[in-house]
Amino acid sequence: MASERMTVARAMVKVLEAEGIKTVFGYPGAAICPFYDELINSQIRHVLVRHEANGGHAANGYARMTRKPAVAIATSGPGATNLITAIATAYMDSIPMVIITGQVSSEQIGRDVFQEADITGSAEPFVKHSYLVKNPDEVPVIFKNAFYIAGSGRPGPVLIDMPFDIQKAQIDFEYPETVDIRSYKPSVQGNKLQIKRAIAAIEKSKKPLICAGGGIFTAGAENLLCEFMHIADIPVVNTMMGMSSVPADDDLFYGMIGMHGVKSANYAINNCDLLILLGARVGDRAVTAISRLEGATVIHIDVDPAEIGKNLAATIPVVGDVKNILGEMIKLAKNYDHYDWKQELSEIRKTQDKPLSPSQDGFVNPKAFIRTLSAKLPENVVVSADVGQNQIWTCNNIRLKSGRFITSGGMGTMGYSIPAAIGAKAASPTSEVIAICGDGSFQMQFMELATMIQHGIAVKVIVMTNNRLGMVREVQTNAYDNRLTAVFLDGSPDFIKLADSYGIPARRVTDIADADSAINDMLSCDGCYLLEVRVAENEKTIL
Amino acid sequence: MKHTISILVENHAGVLARVAGLFARRGFNIDSLAVGVTEDEKISRITIIADGTAYTLEQIEKQLNKLIDVIKVRHLPSEELLSRELVLIKVACQPSQRAELISLAEIAKAKISDITVNTMTLELSDSVPRIKNFEELLRPYGIKETVRTGSIAMQKGGASMKL
Numbered sequence: 016m017a018s019e020r021m022t023v024a025r026a027m028v029k030v031l032e033a034e035g036i037k038t039v040f041g042y043p044g045a046a047i048c049p050f051y052d053e054l055i056n057s058q059i060r061h062v063l064v065r066h067e068a069n070g071g072h073a074a075n076g077y078a079r080m081t082r083k084p085a086v087a088i089a090t091s092g093p094g095a096t097n098l099i100t101a102i103a104t105a106y107m108d109s110i111p112m113v114i115i116t117g118q119v120s121s122e123q124i125g126r127d128v129f130q131e132a133d134i135t136g137s138a139e140p141f142v143k144h145s146y147l148v149k150n151p152d153e154v155p156v157i158f159k160n161a162f163y164i165a166g167s168g169r170p171g172p173v174l175i176d177m178p179f180d181i182q183k184a185q186i187d188f189e190y191p192e193t194v195d196i197r198s199y200k201p202s203v204q205g206n207k208l209q210i211k212r213a214i215a216a217i218e219k220s221k222k223p224l225i226c227a228g229g230g231i232f233t234a235g236a237e238n239l240l241c242e243f244m245h246i247a248d249i250p251v252v253n254t255m256m257g258m259s260s261v262p263a264d265d266d267l268f269y270g271m272i273g274m275h276g277v278k279s280a281n282y283a284i285n286n287c288d289l290l291i292l293l294g295a296r297v298g299d300r301a302v303t304a305i306s307r308l309e310g311a312t313v314i315h316i317d318v319d320p321a322e323i324g325k326n327l328a329a330t331i332p333v334v335g336d337v338k339n340i341l342g343e344m345i346k347l348a349k350n351y352d353h354y355d356w357k358q359e360l361s362e363i364r365k366t367q368d369k370p371l372s373p374s375q376d377g378f379v380n381p382k383a384f385i386r387t388l389s390a391k392l393p394e395n396v397v398v399s400a401d402v403g404q405n406q407i408w409t410c411n412n413i414r415l416k417s418g419r420f421i422t423s424g425g426m427g428t429m430g431y432s433i434p435a436a437i438g439a440k441a442a443s444p445t446s447e448v449i450a451i452c453g454d455g456s457f458q459m460q461f462m463e464l465a466t467m468i469q470h471g472i473a474v475k476v477i478v479m480t481n482n483r484l485g486m487v488r489e490v491q492t493n494a495y496d497n498r499l500t501a502v503f504l505d506g507s508p509d510f511i512k513l514a515d516s517y518g519i520p521a522r523r524v525t526d527i528a529d530a531d532s533a534i535n536d537m538l539s540c541d542g543c544y545l546l547e548v549r550v551a552e553n554e555k556t557i558l
Numbered sequence: 559m560k561h562t563i564s565i566l567v568e569n570h571a572g573v574l575a576r577v578a579g580l581f582a583r584r585g586f587n588i589d590s591l592a593v594g595v596t597e598d599e600k601i602s603r604i605t606i607i608a609d610g611t612a613y614t615l616e617q618i619e620k621q622l623n624k625l626i627d628v629i630k631v632r633h634l635p636s637e638e639l640l641s642r643e644l645v646l647i648k649v650a651c652q653p654s655q656r657a658e659l660i661s662l663a664e665i666a667k668a669k670i671s672d673i674t675v676n677t678m679t680l681e682l683s684d685s686v687p688r689i690k691n692f693e694e695l696l697r698p699y700g701i702k703e704t705v706r707t708g709s710i711a712m713q714k715g716g717a718s719m720k721l
């Protein structure tokens with residue numbers, strides 16, 4: 016390919032096209048205008064969000080669907096700093112993103128000029144890597160490397176800060192075809208010997224358990240996981256990030272582990288004699304539920320060697336791509352039989368599925384609601400859960416047979432669900448995409464209803480209204496002698512009228528008897544929809 | 559436990575900040591840090607003396623390796639270590655005390671780098687314990703200022719830290 020003389024701004028657009036980017040999420044300002052001025056000439060769709068953080072979350076949702084780096088854009092200063100929460104959210108959940116920020120002109124950097132912020136400095140703890148571009152000729156290589164770094168190994172956000180003058184500079188543009196970063200060579204193939212040791216341990220085990228995390232999606236290993244667990248007859252539990260990696264109706268699936276997990280999953284992880292961690296870093300919220308793992312063998316399979324042994328000591332570490340390693344393990348595994356162990360777990364699973372308490376007058380039992388919803392969900396649905404009680408009600412009662420569950424697992428970022436759903440819908444327009452949030456988190460993100468309307472991104476939104484920051488309310492009830500403070504959401508608007516003002520059809524459910532028809536209304540609606548579910552203030556998070 | 563960690567990094571702007579930031583936010587303690595360019599001018603070497611358990615050391619190595627600009631990380635075991643620090647010590651020194659200080663410097667193999675009517679500046683490159691010892695010997699004269707570089711270290715013997 017011969018090089019072509021052009022501005023860096025134009026080259027940036029060419030780069031995005033070369034990377035196969037179809038949609039970007041952003042919010043402009045003066046410092047990024049040269050780039051926007053070139054974006055006009057491209058087929059790339061720009062989704063104007065209503066807050067930069069939401070642009071970041073939308074890119075996050077988009078990347079989770081496409082499994083490739085997604086792009087978020089902001090201007091310098093406040094635009095860039097507004098993005099930080101989204102960058103940190105993506106970093107904690109290992110989501111591939113390339114973030115482009117405008118920056119003041121090179122010669123002004125360091126002088127505290129208008130809208131100058133050291134964004135590479137301030138985002139450093141939350142990025143996989145970052146660049147402050149100083150030499151326009153390096154732009155093609157920097158972008159090539161950025162996309163590669165973001166998407167390979169353990170994925171994560173990569174930030175490119177583009178000074179105004181650099182965007183306007185002329186370069187000879189030629190996009191490199193290959194990447195060679197001598198200091199970055201993620202290991203992909205698992206060590207054969209370690210894999211053999213893992214299989215030997217499985218062979219010996221009477222009570223093996225797979226704990227599958229978000230790394231399954233990163234590797235695209237859902238099918239291989241299912242194949243492997245059935246060949247080897249091994250029960251599976253999920254971390255929150257791993258939810259929906261295994262069909263919920265699979266008999267070998269025992270639910271989500273952790274502080275907010277279900278009994279069968281936490282029992283399994285405490286009573287197994289062999290734990291196989293697959294693309295799971297078992298963060299503290301997941302580990303709190305593990306009280307007596309001593310004595311069990313731990314096989315830890317992860318692409319990031321730094322996660323192995325960090326939160327849980329590993330007997331057999333296997334570093335590499337989960338998909339490759341599962342492929343190898345399938346070749347070596349035999350048809351084991353763990354009938355007794357499965358029986359033991361199934362007994363617990365049966366008892367925990369006890370009938371729910373009836374809804375209180377004028378309110379809907381949120382768990383019952385999610386179960387009703389769950390039963391009606393179409394194939395390949397995407398459920399985007401926010402943070403709070405609503406998130407846990409969703410996690411523990413939604414049973415996805417196919418499709419995808421997404422949430423902000425590591426950071427627990429309120430306001431994630433709607434923008435992430437917008438991103439997911441933009442990436443998978445044929446899937447039904449549903450955001451589920453609380454009344455607190457809804458008010459951190461409802462400005463994005465406009466984005467949905469403006470860009471025709473038909474997301475369904477379910478708001479669980481308890482007039483409380485429910486999860487914090489519960490902490491205060493349990494740990495602070497019910498001294499409730501700063502958790503009341505009085506002053507909230509009427510969400511139905513609010514939706515109406517955006518032209519979004521909406522319905523409120525105050526009686527579980529209406530749940531069925533309301534959900535039907537929502538699912539049969541072609542465009543956006545808002546469903547408000549009234550939940551009692553004293554509803555518990557866990558059963 | 560003190561650990562000597564040798565890190566080869568790309569000689570880019572901002573790399574030192576990344577390494578130092580990583581230590582700070584992960585709660586790893588740095589005793590000393592020295593940085594300089596290597597035989598290849600595109601590569602710098604950072605030598606860090608850090609304090610921590612075996613678990614901390616393993617985490618430090620793994621987390622450093624995750625930084626994109628870090629090319630190689632090595633923990634140098636103390637038995638194989640050639641370690642030096644450079645110190646400049648300015649002490650009060652009346653003309654009558656000069657001979658005494660000069661002979662002290664000779665014994666310690668330190669150099670006299672600067673001298674005024676009532677001060678003398680001594681320069682010593684040596685291992686950290688010997689530098690500390692030298693400092694103690696000078697203390698009675700009245701140390702006005704000490705500047706130390708932090709340790710640099712290399713593996714003993716013929717082997718070298720290659721890319």
Ligand SMILES: Cc1ncc(C[n+]2csc(CCOP(=O)(O)OP(=O)(O)O)c2C)c(N)n1
Nearest residue numbers: 403404405427429453454455456484485486
């Ligand atoms: C950005 C952000 N701020 C604060 C918190 C702390 N927090 C966790 S859950 C929660 C309450 C959420 O309230 P709501 O969205 O109404 O959900 P509910 O728990 O009532 O279902 C809060 C404030 C957070 N996770 N994220």
Ligand SMILES: [Mg+2]
Nearest residue numbers: 453454483485
């Ligand atoms: Mg609430």
